[in-house]
Amino acid sequence: MSMQQIYLAIPLLPLLAAIIIGLFGKYLPRAAAHVVTIAGVAVSFGLSAYVLNHAIVSQPYNETVYSWLKSGNFSFEIGFLIDRLSAMMMVVVTFVSLMVHIYTIGYMHEDKGYARFFSYISLFTFSMLMLVMSNNFMQLFFGWEAVGLVSYLLIGFWYTRPTAIYANLKAFLVNRVGDFGFLLGIGLVLYHFGSLDYAAVFSVAPAMADTKINLIGNASWSLMTVTCILLFIGAMGKSAQVPLHVWLPDSMEGPTPISALIHAATMVTAGIFMVARMSPLFELSSTALSFVIVIGSITALFMGFLGVIQNDIKRVVAYSTLSQLGYMTVALGASAYSVAIFHLMTHAFFKALLFLGAGSVIMGMHHDQDIRNMGNLKKYMPITWITSLIGSLALIGTPLLSGFYSKDSIIEAAKFSTVAGSGFAYFSVLVGVFVTAFYSFRMYFLVFHGKEKWREAKHDAHHHDDDHHDEEHHHGLSPADDPHEPGWVVKLPLILLAVPSLAIGYFAIEPMLFGDFFKGVIFVDAHAHPAMHELAHHWHHIFHSPVGMALHGLMTLPFALAASGVVLAWFFYMKRPDIPAAIQAKFSLINQVLENKYGFDSFNDRFFAAGSRFIGNKLWQIGDVKVIDGAMVNGTANLIGKLSGVVRKLQTGLIYHYAFAMIIGVFLMLSLGLLKI
Secondary structure (H helix, E strand, O other): OOHHHHHHHHHHHHHHHHHHHHHHHHHOOHHHHHHHHHHHHHHHHHHHHHHHHHHHHOOOEEEEEEEEEEEOOEEEEEEEEEOHHHHHHHHHHHHHHHHHHHHHHHHOOOOOOHHHHHHHHHHHHHHHHHHHHEOEHHHHHHHHHHHHHHHHHHHOOOOOOHHHHHHHHHHHHHHHHHHHHHHHHHHHHHHHHOOOEHHHHHHHOHHHOOOEEEOOOOOEEEHHHHHHHHHHHHHHHHOOOOOOOOHHHHHHHOOHHHHHHHHHHOHHHHHHHHHHHOHHHHOOOHHHHHHHHHHHHHHHHHHHHHHHHOOEHHHHHHHHHHHHHHHHHHHHHOOOHHHHHHHHHHHHHHHHHHHHHHHHHHHHOOOOOEHHHOOOHHHOOHHHHHHHHHHHHHHOOOOOOHHHHHHHHHHHHHHHOOOOOHHHHHHHHHHHHHHHHHHHHHHHHHHHOOOOOHHHHHHHHHHHHHHHOOOOOOOOOOOOOOOOOOOHHHHHHHHHHHHHHHHHHHHHHHHHHHOOOOOOOOOOOOOOOOHHHHHHHHHHHHHOOHHHHHHHHOOOHHHHHHHHHHHHHHHHHHHOOHHHHHHHHHOHHHHHHHHOHHHHHHHHHHHHHHHHHHHHHHHHHHHHHHHHHHHHHHHHHHHHHHHHHHHHHHOOOOHHHHHHHHHHHHHHHHHHHHHHO
């Protein structure tokens, strides 16, 4: 096979599997659904690993595969740009997707929509691969919209549940808002740069750095700043940054495997990947970078606080994802694009692990998701316990684990950054370390240690679960059943994800951040934005190696904050559970603000949703009822009725009336004739 055929095979195999199972799944045996899709994704993963290996030693591949449309001077093409950035993303996407496919066999095994689910997740993998492999904005936008569409289908997978339908509509609409900005940004690129091809746009970008455009009136705006901010608004929708973050916690209504796929490794990281890919543009606008770093730091800090009060096991992990996406965005704003991508990669593994671990707990608990009803599960579910512990330790940045290397690098990058807002960002990511450690281990202790609270809670949970009988697979177990570990199809992905969560940071940090891995792919103006330069200086002169960084990490403020977060969580929830309850009662106002998620949802419901309904109602009442139905349709009928009423009076049937009318007519015509003479 030539390299181009391999590149084509990688996204097309999952697409082919999705089409086969989607269209013919109901005629094939049940097992065909997972056999065909797993085969497609597994081959895709194998080829991606080969491509990554090839990309490390060879030049980037940048070719058009197919010309879709030519219009005037513009051409819209499907093409691949395979360099180390896209090759690494392909490996992460296909690996996590493969793990999720295997896990789904166990999680969805009694679900009626088994084949449909496998078809969707395969289609999702195809969409994400098209997004990361693209070499132009049009294909990027195609992948962007396709992952949005498939996430809509997956979040609303159990379509008989009103909450799932509400959540998938919300995800779709919020993403439309971000995508509108993204589309405007792409429009500006096409109009001013004359091309949608990355290489062409990046090559002329420096010459356009000082270009001004008029948007409103005579005020002049920097083209670069406007373009970058609009592109980033697209990323805010996809990567769930404040205020477009509201869809992500609600999307937990979908089955757990897609929580791991969409909200850990793939869709939400599309925005982060896109900004890193656009580094030659963002480097030309410090204003845009300031905007990015401030939005990221708000997300990192305030979404973490919400994780502290959640009781649904999946929602805790969802808010954790929001907070970590904020961290990645802070790295982007500090011009540390490679650090953002590095954290994207490490986070993909440990967050997918945490979601799948949560799914395993939910299965063990017979679909009760409330962490207050759990406890001491380590005794019953040892594999889930140890892998979840590894995931949690990686998330809070324990030295030597993968999350430590990427998270500490982000904190350092924020510290060294000089763009406006970097001071606030540094504060946010530091406080975020403590908050992350606290809510992660609050969940961990409540689920895996302490009293076995599910014995008394099981009775209520079983009754509550009756609502889910139709949509969700239920094992029909009696309330007295103890939790148990699911089968190997669930345990194997957990173990395989735990390995990179432990080790990948150790091996990848030097080549990715301080080596030549992203050379020629990610562009940083070291004079204007010195954060990466400072990080490299530290690495070469202080740390020297990953072990040196880990040892140094034990003496730093982030480590102290993370450790104190863990200790406090243990003290509050293992020793003195009365204290959190007392704090909650005493600070009821703050608790209320957090319970309301800072009022974003209620504001959107009252202002945007209710406002749209109000405008729609008025348009219907005035436009439809009064103007169209009243004036135009019924109005013309009334007018004809009135005219005919007048004409009807002239038709009396009496001869002398007609004779009189004729005499009057002749008289009028003669008068007119005489007047003309």
